[in-house]
Every structure is written in C-alpha cells, then in structure tokens.
Amino acid sequence: MSSDPLEPEITAVTTLGSGEAKWVQLQKIDWKDQTGKARIWEVASRKTRGSSGVDAVAIAPIIIHPSRPTSTLVVLQFRPPVAANCVEFPAGLIDEGETPEQAAIRELREETGYEGKVVSISPTIVSDPGFTTANMQLVVMEVNLKEGDKEPEQQLDDGEFIQRVVVPLDELLEKLDNYTRDGYAVDARLYHWAAGLDAARKRKW
C-alpha cells in the first residue's frame, strides 16, 4: 500500500477563550511607564515553560564536509498558525529537566538524524517581545562529515512530517527567497541569520 503524505488542510478557525486553551493564554499586564502613568499591555504566552525558564531552542547547524561547500540544514514542515509550509532552523521546546544544550542535541537528531557538537549557545533571547513572552536560545552546532557518509535517518514521532534540506551557506539567502516564491513561509529568525551572513559576505560594508 502506498502511503504518500496528503497535503495538510485547515478546516476551521474559531475564537478560543483563555480558559479553554491548553497550551497558550492571553494575559493583561498592568504597568507604570517612565512618567509614572498606569498603562496596559496585552500579551500571549505559552503554558508549557518548564523550570529552565526558557521555552525553546533553535539550532544553527554548520555542516562541514571534506569536498562539499560548508552548509547549513533547514527543515520544512506545515505550520497551522500561518497555514503554510515553513522553512526554519531545526528547533523545539525544551523538555522538563533538560538543559538547552541537551534539547539542541536531541532536536537535531530527531528532526534531521544528524549528530553534532555544540559550538556556542546564545543567552536567552526573546522571540517577539512586543507581543509574546516567548523566549529561546540559539545553539550553533558543528556536524563533521567524512567523504562517503550516508545521509542519516530522521527519528520523527508519529504524525511528524519534517523534511530536511542541506543548503550551502553561500546560497542560503537566495534559497530562502526562492522558497518564498514557491509559497513557503520562511521563519524570521532563520531569515535574519541568512541576511547577517549575506551582509558580511557581499556588501561593500
């Protein structure tokens, strides 16, 4: 029997009361501004943050190969919030009791099959601080391949459909623009990384 994946499809979008939501919530923040004036801010947050105080990690993989251009690895997956197939760095929520470093090694293995070593880990950074409490850490990981290494197996959960794509660093920004033209939505953090890389490589400044 063939089991080719179907195109994912959104069937309904309905308003959700904060009480009904399991994973996310809205909160009202009362605060005093720099003049002492009482003000209000509305914010969305995840209910899943564990004792690490950090929601998630993303991994910037650097794939080093003896005869191929140095590359990174992006993942493609359908994301219901934006109703599109997205292009992102491998990423995931940090499990309870896990360090960000452990979460990064695990997520890279699960989503891409690659084993890497952690090169650097960012401080806790905030994903969209005018709108949500969401935070994360960016972990740079090196994957060192030998000539003739086969592409490893992914270790996806049931119901996870994630494709991985190896992209040479020199082509990353152009590839992301091409993905957009083909109807994908590119993650803003991945795009900014690619734009920074491009700024350093190609501009007169």
Next chain:
Amino acid sequence: MSSDPLEPEITAVTTLGSGEAKWVQLQKIDWKDQTGKARIWEVASRKTRGSSGVDAVAIAPIIIHPSRPTSTLVVLQFRPPVAANCVEFPAGLIDEGETPEQAAIRELREETGYEGKVVSISPTIVSDPGFTTANMQLVVMEVNLKEGDKEPEQQLDDGEFIQRVVVPLDELLEKLDNYTRDGYAVDARLYHWAAGLDAARKRKW
C-alpha cells in the same frame, strides 16, 4: 523641574478572556495532517493587521561614515511582555494604507531620527510560526553620514521612551552578549542577524 524618567514597573498580570482583549486574540485551528487525521493547534494573533497582510517591519540600519567603522543602530525600550528593557532593531506595526517601505522610513525617522534609503526588502517572513500568526518584513536601510554630522533628533510620541545606540558591525554580537549580562533582553531576530554576521566574519567556515 527635572523630569528624569522613572524605572517602568509591572503592577499586575491577570488572565484575559479572548473577548476582553482589544489588540490580540487566541484561536483554535482545526486541521487535517498528512495522514488525513483531524488535529488541533492553538494560536495567538494580533487584531491589528491591515490590508497589507503584514503586521510589522523591522529595519536593519547600516550607518556609513567617512572616518568611523560601519555600524548598525539598535533601540532600547521597556517591553512589558518580557518585563525587561529590550535591545531590538528599530521596528513597528505597518499603518493602514502604508507600504512596508514607507513604514520602514517612518519608523527609522521616529525612533532614531535618522533618514536612510531602502537597500533591500525581505519577503514576508513569520516571527514564531509554531505559536503565532505574526509576520513581518526586514528592510535593510543605508544611512550615509558626512564628517561632522550631528546626531539627529528622535521624533517620539508622548509616552514613548526609546534610546538608540550606534554599534560597529564588528562588535555587534559581543555587545548583545554584554547587554544580556547587564539585564537587557535581546530580540531573537536581531541576535540571529548578529550571529549570521559573526559566522561569516570569524569562523573557519
């Protein structure tokens, strides 16, 4: 009379029903996955998106000066959602009827006082696609200064307290790490841009 700004302060955080919120909402998405199975995703969205279909722009300013190192410009402001002073690229919501390019020129002028020209504009990219519908465009702008140019005046609204800081590109990632050590929260997109820049400049790859 002195009017030194006070430290902003959060006085209360309370749960908000979707009906009560003016700017944001929660939605439940019913969708069918790649096996045809009915699934649910919870998502947060802004209520303010206009006809452009894009929530916001951020500006990556490139400051070019005859005798100083090429720099960028970041803004510091208190962000109630993360209860911290944040370090971000200049940014803002797109007004109704405005193009992303117009929004970028306006926001750079208001938040920093600088006039720049648009060098490139990204496709629409998604800020946190596992959690929210939020999207944006990244606009690279060049600001060309002459020897002896004075720092321009900001054009802030009443109740806006935004500081701007010029940072040489070569020092950006280190500066962001220092801000974190000093208790600031760095925006993930700015951090990724700096990490991409750093990856291209310093690594063997």
